[in-house]
Amino acid sequence: MSLAEVWGVVPAGISGVMVKVEVDVARGLPSVGVVGLAHTSVAEARWRARSAIVNSGFTWPNSRITIGLSPADLPKTGTSLDLPIAVGLLAATSQIAKLGSNVSFIGELGLDGAIKPVPGVLAAAISAQRHGVSTFIVSAGNSREAREVEGLEVIAVTNLRQLIAVLRNEDAGEEVDQFPAMIDDANALGDFSEVRGHDVARFALEVAAAGGHHCSLLGEPGVGKTMLAQRFVSLLPELNQQQALDVTSVHALAGRIESGHGLLRRPPFIAPHHSISAGAMLGSVRNGVLLPGALTLASEGVLFLDEAPEFDRPCLEGMRQPLEQGSLALMRVGQTVIAPARFQLILAANPCPCGQAIGRGDGCTCGAQQKRRYLQKLSGPLMDRIDIRISLTRPTDAHLRMSAGESSDVIAQRVLLARDRAHVRWTNESWNLNAQAPGSVLRSSYPPDAAGQGLLERAESRGLNPRGSDRVLRMAWTLADLEAQDQPNNDHVATALSMRGGGFE
Ligand SMILES: [Zn+2]
Structure with missing residues (x-):
């Protein structure tokens, strides 16, 4: 009969991995197989999808159905693929039109066709957007977090009927408020x-x-x-x-x-x-x-x-x-x-x-x-x-x-200005904070002025080891940035030297 492809996302580590769901509906004894390292929870998705489709008034064919999940070597768990599997079946049986790879789905199906939230949707939405997905279809319960991702059109649905109406351009999905501004209390830890x-x-x-x-x-x-x-x-x-x-x-x-x-x-x-x-x-x-x-x-x-x-x-x-x-x-x-x-x-x-x-x-x-x-x-x-x-x-x-x-606040202002100076200096480098600058680069291209260099060399001759010397240089640059100086001087090196002992050496 027919083959359809739909994109879903599963949580993998801190982000999400795009999973291609292929649904093949063929002649043969009625059966439903899932291939591609599916954990029990994913393998069971076929039964949730079947109940949801039937109970929403659509057709589950009496055919040999194969559901392929790729990449095949990625272990897949959870219920986030329920939705793409159901959509794939509906597309393979021409109950809805086929979809492009710019559309992705995430959500769990209830046996009655309800679409439920799943964990990790923000991370999944970020991954989807990075992989070129422009339309992301989620449970209404997940829509707020997904809508935080710029450049992603998020459509929220509450059940399979509504989803199909959306895909047929008969419904726009649920209205969702924007995220409330985040209440994280900057003062909670003191001033x-x-x-x-x-x-x-x-x-x-x-x-x-x-x-x-x-x-x-x-x-x-x-x-x-x-x-x-x-x-x-x-x-x-x-x-x-x-x-x-x-x-x-x-x-x-x-x-x-x-x-x-x-x-x-x-x-x-x-x-x-x-x-x-x-x-x-x-x-x-x-x-x-x-x-x-x-x-x-x-x-x-x-x-x-x-x-x-x-x-x-x-x-x-x-x-x-x-x-x-x-x-x-x-x-x-x-x-x-x-x-x-x-x-x-x-x-x-x-x-x-x-x-x-x-x-x-x-x-x-x-x-x-x-x-x-x-x-x-x-x-x-x-x-x-x-x-x-x-x-x-x-x-x-x-x-x-x-x-x-x-x-x-007053100190943070100075910190911000100093960081800005460092960002400008490191524009073409792979780091933007002084602490991340490699010692070899600082020594060869960003030395202190002559007096500062002299002081550093005297400290080295008295036993300051090369790693210690690198630390002093990095700090001296930060001290110079805090004073809006273009190069560390004698005072900066002296202060840096005094701040690196602290009883550990
Ligand atoms: Zn003691």
Whole structure:
């Protein structure tokens, strides 16, 4: 008889994968086969589609029906292909006209023909739009999130009858309100105006925000590390549209926000407890669907590890790849899912297991070896990525009596201007933050002025290693950007040198 092709989308990792559904209706004994690595939930789609079609007043043929799903090697789960399978059958039997590849469907079918929402529609809509889909047909319950994607015409339907009327140009689909503006409370994590004292840390975090530098804070318990880290997010610029879509789909996938919630516009702040398992830290893959871990939830935002040496080694080791590549490969049998993990790391640690070894360290009861082992857990590849390392001291009574410091808004303005200068400088490069600039490029093409270079070389001759030197250069550029200077000078290099020790070396 006839063959029809329809495009659907299934969740795969953080995004969606376009799936071509081919429905072949042929003479022969009545049967319905599904080919192409379909999980039980997808194989059962044929029965949901048959009931929905019959109960909506259309015809299910008494023929040999074969439903092919490709790419064949992609495991397919869930109910999101119900809709394209039913549409394919209707097209193969000429009950509706055939469709082009610019139209795609996602939705679960009830036996009565109702079209129900499925999880992961925002990510699926983004993928569909990137693959050239211009018309995306979804359940009314999913339409708000899909409508966030620019350049995609979204048609919302509530049942199969209405869908067919839409495809026959007899119905326009459901009216849907635009998304309500997103309520994410930028002030929920506090403002820098509430911070008394801590001048060094305030400045270090301003530099970290301006250059995208990872940062470590060393200090005794209760000195204010968490309070400072939480406020760090308020210095970062809003997410752009692309980042907002990516962050929102990850957080929706993790069930942290409800479907229909607006776009997340502020960088996320993720602060896992040190007892977190490696699975929860890195994420996992179940039935081809990514369950994002803390590293992925923090993507485009801030990952704060308090008491960092207390985290299990696999959690700390698992951060190496994200810190280098901005992503994380999660492997499962026959399948690798790449999860985004481009976060800014703020790491906090006590100076020693008992927490008292700061300043003269009179109260510390730890042995020398115990102390070394404690901070060594963070050494090597992880600390190599951390440009800014500072020690915090407890504010004195005089500090606490001082009037409030600058507000986050004021600092964030300077951060934005500094980032703009860096963006202009790196226009033709593959990075746009100073922290991402390779040391070799900085050394060869972006040195500080003569005095700054002299100071850097003297530090090198006194034992500053090449990686340490790269970190100083990256920071010096950010300090120059914050002062609207065209090249780092002696002061910038000196300040950068002072901000890279912090008790770890
Ligand atoms: Zn101690």
